[in-house]
Amino acid sequence: MDPGLTYPAAGFHFLVAFELFPQRDIDVRFQEVSGLTVSVQTEEIREGGENRFTHKLPVRTNYNDIVLKRGLFTFSGVIEWCRDAIENFNFKPTNVLISLMNDSHVPLNSWYVVNAIPTRWEVSSFNAEQSQAVIETLTLSYRYYKVINPASLISELAGAPGGAATL
Numbered sequence: 001m002d003p004g005l006t007y008p009a010a011g012f013h014f015l016v017a018f019e020l021f022p023q024r025d026i027d028v029r030f031q032e033v034s035g036l037t038v039s040v041q042t043e044e045i046r047e048g049g050e051n052r053f054t055h056k057l058p059v060r061t062n063y064n065d066i067v068l069k070r071g072l073f074t075f076s077g078v079i080e081w082c083r084d085a086i087e088n089f090n091f092k093p094t095n096v097l098i099s100l101m102n103d104s105h106v107p108l109n110s111w112y113v114v115n116a117i118p119t120r121w122e123v124s125s126f127n128a129e130q131s132q133a134v135i136e137t138l139t140l141s142y143r144y145y146k147v148i149n150p151a152s153l154i155s156e157l158a159g160a161p162g163g164a165a166t167l
Helices: 077-088 150-159
Strands: 014-018 032-034 038-045 055-063 066-071 094-101 107-123 135-141 144-148
Touching: 014 077, 055 144, 077 107, 077 135, 107 150
Parallel strands: none
Antiparallel strands: 014 094, 032 066, 038 055, 066 135, 094 107, 107 135, 107 144
């Protein structure tokens, strides 16, 4: 039995892959990913004569910015993409796949982030009294993400007539 299905997944083994070329091995190495959050914006409707509650109707979804952190590397394709956007105002939206992995390096869950652009790039402070790695923080805005669960995708493929997916 797959341990990822019986216990909560550990959050320390993950992969971040940008649909950018050229891309180097260091471009998938991040120490932290945060901001995978979606919320539903609602509109309140008051019904005449009903004073106990208001109706809340869904309007649209809002996706928070994603924040990626890692040690500062030189010659990174991701940072070149980021710098080109920020320094030259040449924004090229790209898709990003964030995958939470199991101990066999197989994705347990993935988030396919659509049309991401860099909106902030930060380099941590330098301090001569501490021997810490320099951390770069990259903030991405995007349109939306789609959750991809490999187990449900496999069962969907197996149950579809002729093996065709019904996505």
